[in-house]
Amino acid sequence: MTLKGGTSQACAACKYQRRKCHAECPLAPYFPPDQPKMFANAHKLFGVRNILNILKNLDSDQKTEAMRSIIYQADIRDRYPVHGCWGIICQLRYRIWQAEEELHAVHAQLEMYRHHYQQQQQVTSMTDDVPSQLELGIGMAPPNNNSLSLFNHTPQQHQHQPSYNNAPAAALPYTNNSNSGTYMDSKDNVAHSMWIQHQYATATNNINSNSSIPIQPHQFVASQSLALQQQQEVVHDYDEIHPFFDTIDDRQSYIDSKEAYDSSSEESLKDTTQSTEHVAENELKSAAACFSLTSVN
Amino acid sequence: MASSSHSNPPCAGCKFLRRKCLPNCIFAPYFPPEEPQKFANVHKIFGASNVSKLLNEVMPHQREDAVNSLAYEAEARMKDPVYGCVGAISVLQRQVVRLQRELDATNADLIRFACNEMPPATTSDQFGSTRSSGHGQGAVDQNSGFYFPYNNDHFGDGHEGGEGSM
Numbered sequence: 001m002t003l004k005g006g007t008s009q010a011c012a013a014c015k016y017q018r019r020k021c022h023a024e025c026p027l028a029p030y031f032p033p034d035q036p037k038m039f040a041n042a043h044k045l046f047g048v049r050n051i052l053n054i055l056k057n058l059d060s061d062q063k064t065e066a067m068r069s070i071i072y073q074a075d076i077r078d079r080y081p082v083h084g085c086w087g088i089i090c091q092l093r094y095r096i097w098q099a100e101e102e103l104h105a106v107h108a109q110l111e112m113y114r115h116h117y118q119q120q121q122q123v124t125s126m127t128d129d130v131p132s133q134l135e136l137g138i139g140m141a142p143p144n145n146n147s148l149s150l151f152n153h154t155p156q157q158h159q160h161q162p163s164y165n166n167a168p169a170a171a172l173p174y175t176n177n178s179n180s181g182t183y184m185d186s187k188d189n190v191a192h193s194m195w196i197q198h199q200y201a202t203a204t205n206n207i208n209s210n211s212s213i214p215i216q217p218h219q220f221v222a223s224q225s226l227a228l229q230q231q232q233e234v235v236h237d238y239d240e241i242h243p244f245f246d247t248i249d250d251r252q253s254y255i256d257s258k259e260a261y262d263s264s265s266e267e268s269l270k271d272t273t274q275s276t277e278h279v280a281e282n283e284l285k286s287a288a289a290c291f292s293l294t295s296v297n
Numbered sequence: 298m299a300s301s302s303h304s305n306p307p308c309a310g311c312k313f314l315r316r317k318c319l320p321n322c323i324f325a326p327y328f329p330p331e332e333p334q335k336f337a338n339v340h341k342i343f344g345a346s347n348v349s350k351l352l353n354e355v356m357p358h359q360r361e362d363a364v365n366s367l368a369y370e371a372e373a374r375m376k377d378p379v380y381g382c383v384g385a386i387s388v389l390q391r392q393v394v395r396l397q398r399e400l401d402a403t404n405a406d407l408i409r410f411a412c413n414e415m416p417p418a419t420t421s422d423q424f425g426s427t428r429s430s431g432h433g434q435g436a437v438d439q440n441s442g443f444y445f446p447y448n449n450d451h452f453g454d455g456h457e458g459g460e461g462s463m
Contacts, residue, residue: 045351047344054342054378062379069383073370081351082359085382086366092389099396106403113410 012039013048026052030067041074309336314345323352327364338371339364 010021011028016039021028027048031039042051051070055063077084310324311317313336318325324345328336339348348367352360373382380387 045343045347047347050342050344050347054374058379066379069380072383073381077351082355082363082366084363084366084370085386086369088386089382089389092386092393095393096389096396099393099400103396103400103403106400106407110403110407110410113407117410 009033012036013043016040016043017048026055030064030071038071038075041078042071045074045077046070306330309333310340310345313337313340323349327352327361335368338375339367342371342374343367 009015010033011025012031012033012035013027014021014025015033016036027039031042046054051067054066054070058066073085076088080087083090305318305320305325307318307330308322308325309328309330309332311322312330313333324336328339336345339345343351348364351367352363355363370382373385377384
């Protein structure tokens with residue numbers, strides 16, 4: 001409905017309600033005439049009176065923000081008639097939980113690598129120290145007790161198995177079944193809220209370009225209990241790498257490093273026997289020197 | 298005249314609206330008389346007639362979820378008349394973006410370790426501004442600084458598209 005003699009069109013709100021759009025129409029700034037669906041959604045969810053009630057006590061800046069949120073909320077409700085924005089919140093909470101679990105797992109793996117690396121560095125530095133001490137003849141302990149103590153090192157590396165938290169939620173397959181879940185109070189843990197409609201899940205792909213994850217409740221519960229179990233029982237078998245870490249083939253690297261360690265430890269033992277022989281020889285020489293000096297005096 | 302002693306007590310909706318609660322009352326299963334505030338909030342924000350229409354449009358087994366989501370949104374709008382539950386969405390989406398960035402950076406460190414490279418001291422800032430994919434719909438409003446979970450150009454403001462800066 002156009003204004004009398006005017007060139008400007010009635011706003012979508014007045015158009016919808018088939019009434020005159022005055023210059024002071026409160027909804028005109030927010031509902032342009034070329035987007036009738038926007039007002040239709042807002043009207044369906046809130047109604048004109050309730051929208052005006054919300055805007056009543058707000059200043060102009062707040063009104064703009066409020067209208068944007070109202071339009072967004074109505075649009076979401078149009079797409080997801082059952083769950084609306086609450087469904088979006090549940091999905092986001094789940095994604096946050098998932099990302100945090102993944103982050104914990106990656107941090108644990110990273111810590112394991114760092115520890116492994118540090119131990120390698122220590123082993124390397126200790127093997128480097130042995131020949132230097134022999135050359136200088138420094139730190140020669142009495143042959144009986146402590147000659148071997150300098151070269152004692154307990155190989156603990158192979159005992160330290162990597163432990164990591166799995167992210168089962170990331171690895172479990174999800175099926176795309178329609179289901180309805182139970183409403184959870186907003187204070188409930190997201191781990192228990194998992195009702196996502198089929199159409200909600202597929203339509204969410206339109207809103208968020210990230211793939212939504214429709215899940216069945218029993219799968220999620222199983223995955224969560226599995227996660228809890230695995231957190232309690234730390235996995236020490238390095239070969240059973242979680243599929244999440246499939247892209248990182250660290251089995252081979254671990255085996256290589258282990259072999260390297262074993263060979264280096266063997267070499268260090270050989271060095272140990274050789275060094276003790278050297279020590280004994282030097283001791284005899286020094287003892288002989290003392291004897292000769294003594295005999296002179 | 299039917300005795301009212303055998304009839305069920307009126308639901309919170311009918312009690313609020315001061316009308317007879319019929320056996321086929323659409324509100325009765327979802328607005329028990331023990332929770333009057335629930336209906337009061339929903340009615341104040343959305344209106345009883347709108348809620349009734351909405352419930353009639355969804356399947357009966359989905360109505361409880363629909364009512365509970367409306368109750369949540371109504372309560373959120375009562376607490377925050379400007380943003381309502383959209384404020385919570387905005388906060389959560391920012392958190393998702395932040396976590397994704399951290400995850401990208403940490404994964405990169407892990408890959409470097411797997412390739413037997415030197416570990417960096419810190420991981421979180423090594424990657425700089427790694428933009429995660431799939432979150433490009435949010436935008437920060439120029440006037441209010443509020444991170445909206447969507448890019449709304451309805452009002453003709455020149456809002457930036459893409460991810461908002463936090």
